[in-house]
Amino acid sequence: MSSAVPPVLLPLLYEDLVRRALLEDLGRAGDVTTDAIVPAGLTGRGKLVARQAGRIAGLDPALHAFRLLDPGCRVEVAVQDGQDAAAGQAIAHVEASARALLAAERTALNLLGHLSGIATATQEVVACLAGLPTRVACTRKTTPGLRALEKHAVRAGGGSSHRYGLDDAVLVKDNHLALAGGVREAVARVRARVGHLVKVEVEVDTLAQLDEALAAGVEAVLLDNMDLHTLREAVRRVAGRALTEASGGVRPDNVRAVAETGVDLVSLGWLTHSAPALDVALDLET
Numbered sequence: 001m002s003s004a005v006p007p008v009l010l011p012l013l014y015e016d017l018v019r020r021a022l023l024e025d026l027g028r029a030g031d032v033t034t035d036a037i038v039p040a041g042l043t044g045r046g047k048l049v050a051r052q053a054g055r056i057a058g059l060d061p062a063l064h065a066f067r068l069l070d071p072g073c074r075v076e077v078a079v080q081d082g083q084d085a086a087a088g089q090a091i092a093h094v095e096a097s098a099r100a101l102l103a104a105e106r107t108a109l110n111l112l113g114h115l116s117g118i119a120t121a122t123q124e125v126v127a128c129l130a131g132l133p134t135r136v137a138c139t140r141k142t143t144p145g146l147r148a149l150e151k152h153a154v155r156a157g158g159g160s161s162h163r164y165g166l167d168d169a170v171l172v173k174d175n176h177l178a179l180a181g182g183v184r185e186a187v188a189r190v191r192a193r194v195g196h197l198v199k200v201e202v203e204v205d206t207l208a209q210l211d212e213a214l215a216a217g218v219e220a221v222l223l224d225n226m227d228l229h230t231l232r233e234a235v236r237r238v239a240g241r242a243l244t245e246a247s248g249g250v251r252p253d254n255v256r257a258v259a260e261t262g263v264d265l266v267s268l269g270w271l272t273h274s275a276p277a278l279d280v281a282l283d284l285e286t
Contacts, residue, residue, distance in 0.1 A: 007082055007155040013148040014061040021107045022065060031103040044098030044284055048112065050085035051279035055123040057081050057156035058115030058149060059092060062108040070100035082119075082156040091280070098284075105282045113277040114146075115153040121275035122157025125252055125268065134259035134266055137162045139247070141269035150272045162245075162267050170194060171222065172202045183212035201245070210234055214241055223263065224248045231261035 048062065056079050066073050073096030079085045091112075094101065126136050136159040142150045151161045163169040172186045180186035183202060190200055201220035202213040207230065213221050214237070223234050225248035238244050245265040246258050258266050 007152055009058075009060055009081065009149070009152045011060070011064070013152075014064060017145060017149070018061050018064045018107065018111070019068060021110070022068060022104065025107055026103060031099070034099050034102040038098050038102065040097075040099065042098040043095065044101045045093065045095045046101050046282050046284045047090040048092045048094070048108070049281050049283050050079075050087060050089050050091055050116075051281055053087045054085060054116055054120035054278040055157050056083055056085050056091060056112075056116050057119035057153035058112045061115075061149060062112040063092065063094065065104040065108040065111070066094050066096050066100055069104050070096040072096070073100065081152075084123075101282070101284065109280055109282060111149070113280045115149055115156075116278035116280065118150055118153035118271055118275045119157035120278055121252070122154045122159040122271050125255055125271070126158040128252065128256045129259050129266075132256070132259050134263055135160055136255075136271075137245070137265050137267040138271045139267050139269040140165065141273045143272070154271055157271075159271065160265075170198055170200045172200070174203055174205065174224075177203075177209075183209055184216055187213070187216040187218060201243075203247075204234075207233060207237065210237060214238065218242055220245060222247050222267075228257060228261055231258065231263060235262040 059077065059081050063075055073094060076093040078093070079089065079091045085091055122136060129136065138151060138154040138159060139162050151164065154161060163171060170190050172190065176186050177183060180189060187200060187202065199219040201222055202218050203222040203224050204210045204213055205224050210221060220243035221238065222245045223231055226234060226246070231246055235244055243265065244263040245267055246261070246263040247267040250258055250266050250268050251270055255266055255268065
């Protein structure tokens, strides 16, 4: 099922990235193969095609690659981000300089395939939790430079984001606790520093740490690498006083069992660091 409203990806978040990706591919001399074979004035028309069924994400950055090489190119979108494409279905039609189509092809497909793969994987995980209230979230385990796009892809697949970066939420992790000397002191230091609108989450490995975090009045607890029995007990102890998030070792094959413990969220780094790319292609229409 496609999402009702396609998620928005602001051009400022991808314009420079796409430009750098093209520069990486074109180097100092451009596409020497295409320039030798294809006449400069030839116009081409092609279609971006899903070779396999999946959830689409990253279409705007992909199309931007063609626009950068031919600002006059024309585009007809058939499947938007957040919508599903069937195997063999055209995602978009692009009419542009034939040289631009071929030179931008790999950059466009790399972005579209990678991001659609994340969206598709997220969609499948969300489907695994059908009937449960637990939400699916991604993490900061993203490809350097691609975080905005990869988190957009997760949203396109029906998931949500954990914190975007280090600056938008507090997550007190095990190393923070080690350096602060414990949960109570770490939370006290955070409360003294951050604004009143900033939520505080603490990562806990044990039920004893969980009890400390709850006593400190945190808004969320990250239940890290707990087995199913311990997760159930953790949810029971929290009793709605804080948001519960299960993380660590959560995979598509065990995500439903984890969610059935009653946690509010499951977070999977796998979505952004290991989801396989969706097979997409550019077919020229001759």
